[in-house]
Amino acid sequence: MAEASMTVTRRRLIAGAAMAGVLAACPPGVRFAFAANGAARDVLLVVFLRGGMDGLNLVAPADDASYVAARPATLRVTDSGTGAGLALPRGPSQQSWRLNAAAAPLKDLYDSGDLAFVHATGLVADTRSHFEAQDLIEKGVTTTGALQGFSGWLGRHLVQQGAPPALGIVSAAQTVPVSLAGSPAVAIPSAGSFALSSAAAAPYLQASYGDVANLLGTAGSATLSALASFQAARAASPQSSTNPVGTSSFANALWVVAQLMNMNVGLQAATIDYGGWDTHSGQQGTFTNLATGLGAGLAAFYNTVAGQKGNLTVVVQSEFGRRLVSNASGGTDHGHGNVMTVLGGRVNGGRIYGGWPGLGTNALDHGDVPVTTDYRTVLAEILTTRRGAGDLSGVFPGLPAAAALGVVRAG
Amino acid sequence: MALIAPPPVPVPVEEIAMSRLTFGPRPAETYALMSIGLPLWLEAQLNPPAGDDASVNGRLAQVQIDGRPLGYLNAGIADLWALADANAADRNRPLQEAMAAAYVRGVYGDYQLKEVMTKFWLNHFNVSATKNLQTTATYLAFDRDAVRPNCLGNFRVLLGAVAKSTAMLYYLDNQSSAKPTANENFARELMELHTLGIASYLGRDPISTPTGATAPGYTDADVQAAAKCFTGWTAANGNRTAADGTKTNTGAFIFSPPIHDTTAKTLLGLSIPANGGIQEGESVLDVLARHPNTARFIATKLCRQLVADDPPASIVDKAAAAFMAHLDNPKQIAEVVRAIVFSPEFALSPGQKLKDPFQLVVSFFRATGMPWAPGSNLVNLVTGMGFAQFQYPSPDGLADTAAPWTGTSGMLTRWNAMYALTNPARGIGSPSFSAQTPPSKTSVDAVNYWVPAMLAYPITTPSALAIYQYAARLDVLGAANAFTNPTVMENGLRSLVAAIGAMPEFQVR
Numbered sequence: 037m038a039e040a041s042m043t044v045t046r047r048r049l050i051a052g053a054a055m056a057g058v059l060a061a062c063p064p065g066v067r068f069a070f071a072a073n074g075a076a077r078d079v080l081l082v083v084f085l086r087g088g089m090d091g092l093n094l095v096a097p098a099d100d101a102s103y104v105a106a107r108p109a110t111l112r113v114t115d116s117g118t119g120a121g122l123a124l125p126r127g128p129s130q131q132s133w134r135l136n137a138a139a140a141p142l143k144d145l146y147d148s149g150d151l152a153f154v155h156a157t158g159l160v161a162d163t164r165s166h167f168e169a170q171d172l173i174e175k176g177v178t179t180t181g182a183l184q185g186f187s188g189w190l191g192r193h194l195v196q197q198g199a200p201p202a203l204g205i206v207s208a209a210q211t212v213p214v215s216l217a218g219s220p221a222v223a224i225p226s227a228g229s230f231a232l233s234s235a236a237a238a239p240y241l242q243a244s245y246g247d248v249a250n251l252l253g254t255a256g257s258a259t260l261s262a263l264a265s266f267q268a269a270r271a272a273s274p275q276s277s278t279n280p281v282g283t284s285s286f287a288n289a290l291w292v293v294a295q296l297m298n299m300n301v302g303l304q305a306a307t308i309d310y311g312g313w314d315t316h317s318g319q320q321g322t323f324t325n326l327a328t329g330l331g332a333g334l335a336a337f338y339n340t341v342a343g344q345k346g347n348l349t350v351v352v353q354s355e356f357g358r359r360l361v362s363n364a365s366g367g368t369d370h371g372h373g374n375v376m377t378v379l380g381g382r383v384n385g386g387r388i389y390g391g392w393p394g395l396g397t398n399a400l401d402h403g404d405v406p407v408t409t410d411y412r413t414v415l416a417e418i419l420t421t422r423r424g425a426g427d428l429s430g431v432f433p434g435l436p437a438a439a440a441l442g443v444v445r446a447g
Numbered sequence: 448m449a450l451i452a453p454p455p456v457p458v459p460v461e462e463i464a465m466s467r468l469t470f471g472p473r474p475a476e477t478y479a480l481m482s483i484g485l486p487l488w489l490e491a492q493l494n495p496p497a498g499d500d501a502s503v504n505g506r507l508a509q510v511q512i513d514g515r516p517l518g519y520l521n522a523g524i525a526d527l528w529a530l531a532d533a534n535a536a537d538r539n540r541p542l543q544e545a546m547a548a549a550y551v552r553g554v555y556g557d558y559q560l561k562e563v564m565t566k567f568w569l570n571h572f573n574v575s576a577t578k579n580l581q582t583t584a585t586y587l588a589f590d591r592d593a594v595r596p597n598c599l600g601n602f603r604v605l606l607g608a609v610a611k612s613t614a615m616l617y618y619l620d621n622q623s624s625a626k627p628t629a630n631e632n633f634a635r636e637l638m639e640l641h642t643l644g645i646a647s648y649l650g651r652d653p654i655s656t657p658t659g660a661t662a663p664g665y666t667d668a669d670v671q672a673a674a675k676c677f678t679g680w681t682a683a684n685g686n687r688t689a690a691d692g693t694k695t696n697t698g699a700f701i702f703s704p705p706i707h708d709t710t711a712k713t714l715l716g717l718s719i720p721a722n723g724g725i726q727e728g729e730s731v732l733d734v735l736a737r738h739p740n741t742a743r744f745i746a747t748k749l750c751r752q753l754v755a756d757d758p759p760a761s762i763v764d765k766a767a768a769a770f771m772a773h774l775d776n777p778k779q780i781a782e783v784v785r786a787i788v789f790s791p792e793f794a795l796s797p798g799q800k801l802k803d804p805f806q807l808v809v810s811f812f813r814a815t816g817m818p819w820a821p822g823s824n825l826v827n828l829v830t831g832m833g834f835a836q837f838q839y840p841s842p843d844g845l846a847d848t849a850a851p852w853t854g855t856s857g858m859l860t861r862w863n864a865m866y867a868l869t870n871p872a873r874g875i876g877s878p879s880f881s882a883q884t885p886p887s888k889t890s891v892d893a894v895n896y897w898v899p900a901m902l903a904y905p906i907t908t909p910s911a912l913a914i915y916q917y918a919a920r921l922d923v924l925g926a927a928n929a930f931t932n933p934t935v936m937e938n939g940l941r942s943l944v945a946a947i948g949a950m951p952e953f954q955v956r
Contacts, residue, residue: 086841087841162649162667163648163649164635164667164670165635165639165645165648166841166843167639167645167843168645168648207854209856210832210833210854210856210857210860211833211851211852211854211856211857212854221854222854222855223854223855223856223857224855224856225856230855230856230859231859232859232862232863233863233866233867234863234866234942234945236917236920236922236923236942237862237866237946237949240913240914240916240917240946240949241862241913241949243909243912243913243916243917244909244910244913244914244949244950244951245909245951246909247909248452248907248909248951250451250452250453250951251451251452251801251849251850251853252451252452252801252853252951252954252955253452253951255853255854255857255858256858256951258855259854259855259858259859262855263855263859311840311841312840314632314841316619316620316630316631316632317620317623317630317632361628362628363624363628363629363630363631364623364624364625364626364627364628364629364630364706365620365623365624365625365630366623367620367630369630369631369632370631370635402667
């Protein structure tokens, strides 16, 4: 048995080594050309704020009487006093729209015209469940009947656009989110440790996993291939070991994306999860910390890849907003409509988009901000204008035709 | 069933039981099961004695973390509660000890099914111990007092113990829920994640009501009404007034009348009159624990844990029926497990489940018999694999299906972990595989010993070919002095054992 095994194994080994060799030999220029083929297509970075980010604590009409009455000042964006919100001109109503001061760096990007908000946006479905709302949003559908076995909206879009380069679709996390399901996405939580610790293991694992037609065989082969591509690209384009974005886990994920952009691997889309927003109690401290991390992280990341900002669009969303009226625990419970953030060199920024019905009792949806803009309308515009997407009926099935808000422009 | 990595030939049900109802084969355990047969072995496993067995106690007594023995495993809630203080030097110590004990029990426990089920329920009723100082200090009591004693017992008893545990009260915020604006966090996840399940939300699966009528699932109004019922379920934290008027600071569960919403409520078709006090919450738990949709939800999750990622409806039906048939049985959960294990579907499911990182590491310790040390090196390694033991932030718990663990990072970290565990420099394992391996002259001898010693199921041809080839490498066990130079031999065997741990066959259970 050992005799026969050697023969076959050697053949597999050679096949594996040859494949790794081809990838290693492929100069970065070749891959850049592949990516440049779709030069009009932005790198699309989707940041998902897991837990239900309280949009009313991030961007709000600070002088709205219903708003002021519904919450203590510690859970509001205020228009005066210590920590007062920063004025956001061109809001959706004639009110004092302001940004939570903790996220101050976003104010600069807003003023420079690279950042826009879309308010009262979200999922056109009643659910107030984190997990169901995330699932629906990431799959790009509105009814749970469509959930079973369905792939992700971003994954479907990317597959529709043809085979991406080896590292063209990246989740900067330990897992691949539902939005990328159905695409050949690669999970890279940290660029510095995306390597086998034993070089001898590579050909062995190739032989053990390589030709096996089951879930593990497929997963193992995809992993070995991604590792080889990544090591080759990194060798061709060494990256600083110091993270200029920051030290938080959100900053680390942003740094993974920035490095891949700098390495010219032909990145098409990337996702980042930023969790901890489920602030049912003690919201003030938690939200301030998270919003600080959001503002500082996005701004530092944007600065790091400034040279490529004309081909970059960043979308920040969450599964739902939180209820207008706070609870007795110094927190807020699950709500509905929320604010989305769009950042990039071709964003028509410095504006808050979206229909704003106000916060009066009759305007609310079960006590929550209503959804006046289907979040998919915003994403569809970005895919069409910035990623050259054509027919989107397969990406967002059943999305009613709606005029684009004009959040982004061509060019 | 999804094909994860099935064995190439049929395997006896005992081998499946050893993979699913324990943390993986260990020579002594396999011998015991094969000798007495599955029915008798399972009977003993379904009826574990209270507390830890002698093997575990012996090992726990030897464990040290940061140079100190485990001192908090038997500490009462008041002593643990005293550590819920940012200035307490030992504030993280109970959590570290609970983590270490979970590994020790998983590797050495005689009552393996109890460990498997404790892990299952701790994940089902997920609490992130690092959410706040209080959850960090009291997680150990949540594990020890609420979950562990009830892991094969009655679901209603388990549910009540969880709802009243200090860690859960502080994780899902019920401790601060008060009239007139109740905090909905606990009530929502109680229905969605602990009992009825998301399929019963907002008009999907119809749900029957206590009056026999059916309602189109539970709604946000039901969640809000339940949240009101649970106002006043809190912990004695020095600020809350108990029913007897005292304000103590012991961390124990209390019902606090002054913050309880006394209005009448209606939920799931049940009318709860005003002024019901603590009984209102108990009534909500009663309705939920006896609900057929809860039976179905729990049965599905148990079958997903013990049979396959997408278990056949036929075995879920049997498990749900057992749940409903034993609602008042103090061993209700054991009866559900029994129904699953003795179903034909169970016997046909080898290799249908992927080990999560904790299961992978514990099964590696069991299969190799290697000395190892719990502590931060081990915790950091497994956290880096995506398994934040007792610290997963979201209440839905860690995934119990294969896909989330098999992305590029998931595969890479599980391969690297095998090499880390066998490398003494990483401060976890202290292997001396040379002493364990029978006298060998060639790499083939070594493979022929270690592969059957470690794998639960038969090896497939590609892996067999690959591991012989790997072992024959000059830098593994192929050099002329590989079996004469003790250092070369030990290093080669460490690489070999790590490689077996990295192969597809070792990833499944």
